[in-house]
Amino acid sequence: MPERNVIRSIMVETPSKPGNLGRVATAIGSVGGDIGDIVTVQIGPFTTMRDITVHCENEEQLHAVIDAIQCLGGGIRVRTVSDDVLRAHEGGKIHMKSKMDIRSLADLRRVYTPGVANVCRVIQEEPEKARIYTSIGNTVAIVTDGTAILGLGDIGPVAGMPVMEGKAALFDRFAGISGVPILLNTKDPDEIVRTVKTISPGFGGILLEDIGSPHCFEVENRLKEELDIPVMHDDQHGTAVVTLAAVISACRCAGVDLKEAVVGQVGLGAAGLAICRMFLAYGVQRVHGVDLNEDAKKRLAAYGGEPLDSLEELMQTCDIVISTTGVPGLIKPEMIQKGQVILALSNPKPEIEPEDALKAGAGFAADGRSVNNVLGFPGIFRGVLNAGAKRITHEMLVVAAEAIASCTRDGELVPHPLNPKVHREVARAVEEVAGRGL
Numbered sequence: 302m303p304e305r306n307v308i309r310s311i312m313v314e315t316p317s318k319p320g321n322l323g324r325v326a327t328a329i330g331s332v333g334g335d336i337g338d339i340v341t342v343q344i345g346p347f348t349t350m351r352d353i354t355v356h357c358e359n360e361e362q363l364h365a366v367i368d369a370i371q372c373l374g375g376g377i378r379v380r381t382v383s384d385d386v387l388r389a390h391e392g393g394k395i396h397m398k399s400k401m402d403i404r405s406l407a408d409l410r411r412v413y414t415p416g417v418a419n420v421c422r423v424i425q426e427e428p429e430k431a432r433i434y435t436s437i438g439n440t441v442a443i444v445t446d447g448t449a450i451l452g453l454g455d456i457g458p459v460a461g462m463p464v465m466e467g468k469a470a471l472f473d474r475f476a477g478i479s480g481v482p483i484l485l486n487t488k489d490p491d492e493i494v495r496t497v498k499t500i501s502p503g504f505g506g507i508l509l510e511d512i513g514s515p516h517c518f519e520v521e522n523r524l525k526e527e528l529d530i531p532v533m534h535d536d537q538h539g540t541a542v543v544t545l546a547a548v549i550s551a552c553r554c555a556g557v558d559l560k561e562a563v564v565g566q567v568g569l570g571a572a573g574l575a576i577c578r579m580f581l582a583y584g585v586q587r588v589h590g591v592d593l594n595e596d597a598k599k600r601l602a603a604y605g606g607e608p609l610d611s612l613e614e615l616m617q618t619c620d621i622v623i624s625t626t627g628v629p630g631l632i633k634p635e636m637i638q639k640g641q642v643i644l645a646l647s648n649p650k651p652e653i654e655p656e657d658a659l660k661a662g663a664g665f666a667a668d669g670r671s672v673n674n675v676l677g678f679p680g681i682f683r684g685v686l687n688a689g690a691k692r693i694t695h696e697m698l699v700v701a702a703e704a705i706a707s708c709t710r711d712g713e714l715v716p717h718p719l720n721p722k723v724h725r726e727v728a729r730a731v732e733e734v735a736g737r738g739l
């Protein structure tokens with residue numbers, strides 16, 4: 302089934318006579334459009350208006366759908382075409398809400414002044430009580446400088462805000478954590494570190510998001526060292542955890558020993574280098590990598606991986622290929638070897654569509670929508686916050702990956718993100734390891 306990323310609401314006017322809706326539906330289907338909801342907005346004596354949600358593979362198909370409806374004639378007309386996803390973002394996706402009801406003067410005095418003053422004094426005397434009497438221990442800052450927003454590149458922090466709001470929504474939905482987007486108007490590592498340290502008292506943890514390489518490595522390392530709350534760069538370690546989980550599942554299905562497999566990483570930026578480090582630390586003997594940037598290849602070599610000269614060579618020599626370049630269509634079907642595992646993880650579009658990779662002979666294939674760090678970061682933070690841990694360790698990341706793999710059903714590479722069990726199991730595994738270290 303081809304992916305249908307273009308979703309639009311088409312307002313169609315038809316004469317109020319039987320059979321017209323059928324003609325419209327047939328026209329949409331005849332050019333490959335997939336119909337979602339149909340809402341009848343208005344039935345008049347002469348004309349009827351319906352809002353039809355149509356899912357298309359691309360913009361060309363959307364235009365073909367519109368033309369097919371317009372060509373029906375007989376008074377059938379497309380009135381408007383609107384973008385549902387854009388509309389759903391109006392006003393943003395998140396909102397800070399009070400947990401306390403404020404209905405009476407007594408409520409007001411308890412929530413706010415003068416009652417609150419005593420709570421402040423309690424925390425002043427015993428600062429660790431902030432964990433009990435404030436939301437700090439359940440709040441994570443989602444920090445970006447906007448330099449590597451998905452695979453869209455350096456589009457700036459404000460343009461990246463929909464992604465940060467999305468991560469906050471996922472934190473809430475899957476782990477009951479308040480995520481607060483923090484947009485930084487600087488790319489300078491010193492300034493990023495200084496700013497995050499300055500705001501850190503208000504947070505139980507820091508999730509760095511879509512901060513580009515190589516400065517993301519320095520920013521994360523320094524913050525980990527200088528803060529006593531957990532810090533994790535999602536694009537590095539969240540991604541590495543989920544990728545390891547997917548590969549564990551693929552190897553289990555294929556009856557292959559992962560540690561003996563040859564792993565090839567295309568793109569050695571934030572996600573790619575962390576994936577290589579994760580596989581090497583897990584005991585995989587041979588991890589190859591390619592990147593356009595020579596410094597990125599040197600970083601791989603410093604961790605014990607083996608840089609290669611070309612994508613073609615990597616595709617010919619590796620059993621498992623993972624790509625995180627942000628370049629759609631980089632991997633061509635003719636490069637795929639029979640039985641290869643292909644994880645093309647770039648968002649919003651992969652280096653090769655999974656169905657094209659499978660058609661070309663891959664044994665397993667997935668893209669960045671299913672093999673996505675949403676399976677990792679909510680549970681990882683739930684686990685460390687529950688345990689009151691000060692840092693996220695490699696062992697915690699490995700048990701998180703194994704927990705994800707343990708929730709994966711036969712024939713799948715990763716579990717569905719809406720399966721609440723996966724986030725619970727990741728949190729449980731991480732909390733257990735974190736608890737041992739305290």
Ligand SMILES: NC(=O)c1ccc[n+]([C@@H]2O[C@H](COP(=O)([O-])OP(=O)(O)OC[C@H]3O[C@@H](n4cnc5c(N)ncnc54)[C@H](O)[C@@H]3O)[C@@H](O)[C@H]2O)c1
Nearest residue numbers: 451452514568570571572592625626627647648669673674
């Ligand atoms: N599925 C997920 O959960 C997930 C998580 C993180 C990142 N990603 C995706 O991975 C991509 C990269 O993200 P990042 O944060 O690592 O970015 P990044 O900018 O840190 O890294 C991208 C790397 O790819 C290299 N590259 C670019 N074109 C290349 C080519 N033709 N051949 C080889 N190397 C090439 C760049 O030199 C760079 O080192 C993005 O599209 C992002 O959406 C997916």
Ligand SMILES: O=C(O)C[C@H](O)C(=O)O
Nearest residue numbers: 450451452536648673674
């Ligand atoms: O945001 C996502 O969907 C995953 C990942 O963090 C990315 O940058 O692509």
Ligand SMILES: [Mg+2]
Nearest residue numbers: 451510511536
């Ligand atoms: Mg990201």
